[in-house]
Amino acid sequence: MKNNGPNRRGSFELGAYGDLVPDEEAGQLDGTMAAGRDHLPYAAASTEAYFRAAAASLAMRPGASEPDMSAALLKRHYGLTGSVATLSSEVERTVDVNLSDGRRLILKTSATAEAVDSFRFQTAAMGGLQGFTGFVAPEVLRTTSGALMFEQEGTCGYLQTRIEGIPLHQATPTPDLLFRTGSALARLDRALELVSLPAAHRPVLWHIGCWSRLMELEQYLPSGSIADNVRIAMAEYAEFVEPQISDVAWQVTHNDPSPFNMMVTGEGMGFIDFGDGCWSPRIQDLAIAASHVVRDSTLPLGGAEHLIAGYASVIALSALEAKLLVGLMRARQSALILVNYWRSHLFPADAQYIKKNVARAEHGLSILAPLGVASGEAAVLAAMSSYQPQRISVRSTGTLTQRRTAN
16 A cells, blocks of 8 residues: 555545435434344445545545634524633634623634535434433534524534533542443443434444455554554454444444543533444444443453443343453554554644544553453453442441442
């Protein structure tokens, strides 16, 4: 593969995304679907055209260099005025809005054609999650015309509330916090299962269907143990996980519950940034979140045991999901490493922000590397059985207390 240096479209050919899922079929597939009945979305996302289109969307620089029209758009479409400040963002322009009444909001805008479907999905997801309990999600503010998003002369966008709290990556990852994070994520997935969303099959490079092609980006990895661990993990995924992934439960997922997108709030765990959400294996959300908290080399799953236990306390894992989970975690860590080294090559000035999760993924992958299929499955099953969400016990004084216990 020839390396042509940094450019807008990467050093490999990126084609256009065709109509892989006809409109009438896409409409039928955007609800819930039991595993084994219809895997057309996975087949579509596994095509070369899907991969090229998904990669192209991440090979374009965010529109931060374009004139900032945020204040004018805020006034025109929402009738609001306030101070605005641009935040770091990999794809769209993200602006922090401070209104005169003290409210803080987030305005997201983009001038790319791909953003229309992405924003349709994001706004519908957040709108559909209102009213569910067990987690916190931002609320979309409707435009003055009552729409979830706006389109104006090639620019689209939406306005949402800002969740106040501490990002998980800044919090101390105690076993209890990780357990609560896992259980809240499962409740989020339960809610997403009930929400029918548009554009759930749009090209997303983080879709699991793209993973078998991500080794095209291997040239951007540093040589040594990192590249070795990625090659081994992706080979195991292709040989063992991918042939069975269509046999687990699929639904719309968040698809990026990273420590930057999960918030510790006074009302419970919050989830932000639904931009990578799509139709994928439900267990994918667990695999992604768990892969980010692998950090303790003294534990088989590096501390992800607690998050896995919390998730399983709400949604029980099937035997196949338990068997595939570690392979999915390692493949997701590898995908993150591959994609972000590639994008850092394209946009060296933004490398620090792009690679914000890479060191964590590299360390976690090194911890999980010794696990084979059998030992990984055994570690997941042990995690599921070792922790119980709540148990009522009676102290010697006769008072009732609730505590989380390990068997």
